[in-house]
Amino acid sequence: MKKMMLFGTVMLALTALTAIPSGYPGAQEVTVYSGNMQALNDLAAAEFQKAAGIKANIVRVPSGVAMKRMRAEKDNPQGDVIWGVSKVALMANADLLAPYKSKFSDLIDPLFRDPEHRWTGTNLQVPILMYNKKLVKEGEAPRKWSDLLDPKWKNKVAYSNPANSSFSFTVFTMMLHAFGNNEAAWKKMEAFLANVQVVEQSAMVPSNVEKGEFAVGVALEYMAARYVASGANVGMVYPEDGTAAQAEGAGIIKGGKNPKSAEQFVDFCNDKSFREKVIKEMFRRPARKDLDFSQIVPMPPLSQIKTMPGFVDTDYLADREKILTRIKDILLRIK
Template sequence: MKRLPACLATLALAVVGTVTSAMAASDHVVLYSANDDTVNKLVADGFKQSTGITVNVISTGSGVLFRRIASEQGNPQADVVWGVSAALLKQNGKYFQPYAVKGREAVPELYRDPNNLWVGTNIQVVTINRNSKAIPDADAPKRWEDLLDAKWKGRIAYTDPANSGFSYAAATALLQAWGDNDAAWQKFGKLVANTKVLNRSTLVFDGNGSGEYPLGISLEYAGNLWAHNGAPVEVGYPADGTVALAEGAAIIKGGPDLENAQKLIDYLASKPTQEMLLKATFRRPARQDVDLSAVGKMPAFKEIKVLPYDDAKWEAARADTLRRLKTTIQETR
């Protein structure tokens, strides 16, 4: 067989190299998300339009996602995990690839990892939402302790903390604020005695919006969404403080495509994306450089009194605390 001239051999190698590089370049990224389908679609469509990269979304509960990530540790199948609590992100740092997300300085230090293992993308604020048709402004409760009044018995919707992360956080934040002792548990028992304990958060949101339950221990975005859709719902920020929990994103260590993972997490944390999600879904951005006026009466984060909250402590004590919460709820029925 005749040898190729040197110049043609060099050209052939260059062509092979170019083809190999093109074949290696990925046009998709895999996202594990605990967010709902509406949010996932907004982000997948926006990222595709911005970068040309397809987001393959696998969506389920955050606990399921992390069990999956753990089982796949030897051969990761996803690039990014998103929409999970800061508590879970802190606990699972060993699965994450450090990356300094663009614009991370706009996120408060409390809501991002000091070693760049994860970054907060939105903040869930627990609120006392009120149906203003059922309860006029003058009678609105202003503090958590106001809910202990017997006049509210049966008029407050509350999600079973065994079924809801934010409901568990609300309970434990109040227990912590009230002293984390037997007296605090007795006080919480008085509050929960006035509630209707429901199995799903959506039942609280819907019941509050429809007026079935005049008050709801709820989330900020849910009240704003109902109000936007025409329901007489007012979002209440307790004067004695409340809990604000970050949800965020992280790159999975050893995932199929690190370059696209970095692009995706930059996109999720970017100002335009968080502005889009704020306007479409009323999710409070973790970034503090986003103008909130586009969604009406949402106060700046610095204007909300946030209670100190030891999420690591309460996550570690979850099983025992849930057992005691269950007993407390049962004793008040």
């Protein structure tokens, strides 16, 4: 009888050991909130499983929505990592992130990582102009951001909602900066808003332009470059008045249930073999400064792209909600 009781006790202990819940040492999974396209999420999940033996549950969600979700869950976080959102969004929500110095941190320019290691840059987003070649001749395509104020583009320009897209917010503040960041500049930005049609997600812009639903789009470099490389009837323009290189990054959600797996995933995001695969398959410009992709994708080195003089995206961070409210009020009045 005692032997039977001892056997039962041992079996219960073994059962408990094999049923360790997520978040305890030995847990082999991580939940990632991602603003990336599903194709990249799928690639990352598969490659991370192979590299680390850890299952990545990657939840695709727009960056603005992801941050609202994290804040709503802060007392009981359901995610472990935030990935694929802008530097601006990460800085604005840094209180939700746990410090961790990635092993690849020193390969990232200090401009593209948090000095307190709450997030690290993974790739760089460059805003560009994209146009449909069937609707716009190459010589007539807009060459500058200021060209988008011309009434001839009214309702012909696709622009993603800056409340949902940090990239679109950066474009808006970059143009506001170029025009002087004063009331006269806001008048010009009203003319810009009058010409655009707002779509809800940045991924919709290149698709809409390629289909001919819009003649021109304010797009992300990598999205447009993929269409160009595939032979689609579209062109892309690096604006002559300058653009920006905005970091997207990854950070560990404070209080998440799988902190060790989260650290491994953040490191993996900048792993050399993974980044090279992402460049080749997804055209995503890496934040790592030691990777040469000039022979892989049709995108120039960052050093050859003119940046907007004097523009610093984080200068507008404190006034983000105020700017978004004013944009919304203008759209309600003029549309």
